[in-house]
Amino acid sequence: MSLTDKAIVQIRELIGTGALPPGSKLPPEPELAAQLGLSRNLAREAVKALSVARILEVRRGDGTYVTSLAPSLLFEGLGGAVELLQSDPGALLDLMEVRRLLEPAATALAATRISEDQLAEIGHHLDAMREARDDVERLNAHDAAFHRAVVRATGNESLLTLLEGVSGRTLRARIWRGLVDDQAAQRTLSEHEAIFTALANRDAALGQAAALLHVSNTERWLRQHLRTAEAATPSTDGPGLLARPDPA
Structure with missing residues (x-):
């Protein structure tokens, strides 16, 4: 498992446990990286991958949010x-x-x-x-x-x-x-x-x-x-x- 994959798993666990419920806003990148014990680059790559998977949504000028997690999405x-x-x-x-x-x-x-x-x-x-x-x-x-x-x-x-x-x-x-x-x-x-x-x-x-x-x-x-x-x-x-x- 690559370091990026591990970072993805960590963020998914936060979502799966309810720490980041659907519709919630993720902490800013530096804070998220520190919370997970990751480099900012790894946190950024994990967020990008989860955005492609429609688990996260990056809103320019606003931040990153957990999507609705609806099956259709x-x-x-x-x-x-x-x-x-x-x-x-x-x-x-x-x-x-x-x-x-x-x-x-x-x-x-x-x-x-x-x-x-x-x-x-x-x-x-x-x-x-x-x-x-x-x-x-x-x-x-x-x-x-x-x-x-x-x-x-x-x-x-x-x-x-x-x-x-x-x-x-x-x-x-x-x-x-x-x-x-x-x-x-x-x-x-x-x-x-x-x-x-x-x-x-x-x-x-x-x-x-x-x-x-x-x-x-x-x-x-x-x-x-x-x-x-x-x-x-x-x-x-x-x-x-x-x-x-x-x-x-």
């Missing part, structure tokens, strides 16, 4: 990391496995907690998906909103942030493009309808089963297309799940 970098991993087929499949483990459980939990307003929001996105059968961009947008609303109904912000990060906007768009090309979009829409029906009936077991079927089918489709893309020669576009960039 601390997990902010997850989505960016997922985007970077999407050129690696193995990493993509790992992410789909994570989604398969978490999303059915989240759907089951949502079925026990969902409000009428939340159910209406999910129904709105389902209707929009039906109307946008051949419009990949609209399908993708409402698909993401559908699943976001389902997980939001759990009331668990950490779960929502994790699943949003794992799903990935770019991956969703590529999958929908492939599904439309394969004329498999209707089957996937039916799977969303089954999830909605389970939520409307407040049936946790059915919701979990419907979500598991949906994610498992998507994962199976992705595995098949990754194999096809791997077999395609570099000179051909082929199915292009990984090769084709998304439109701006």
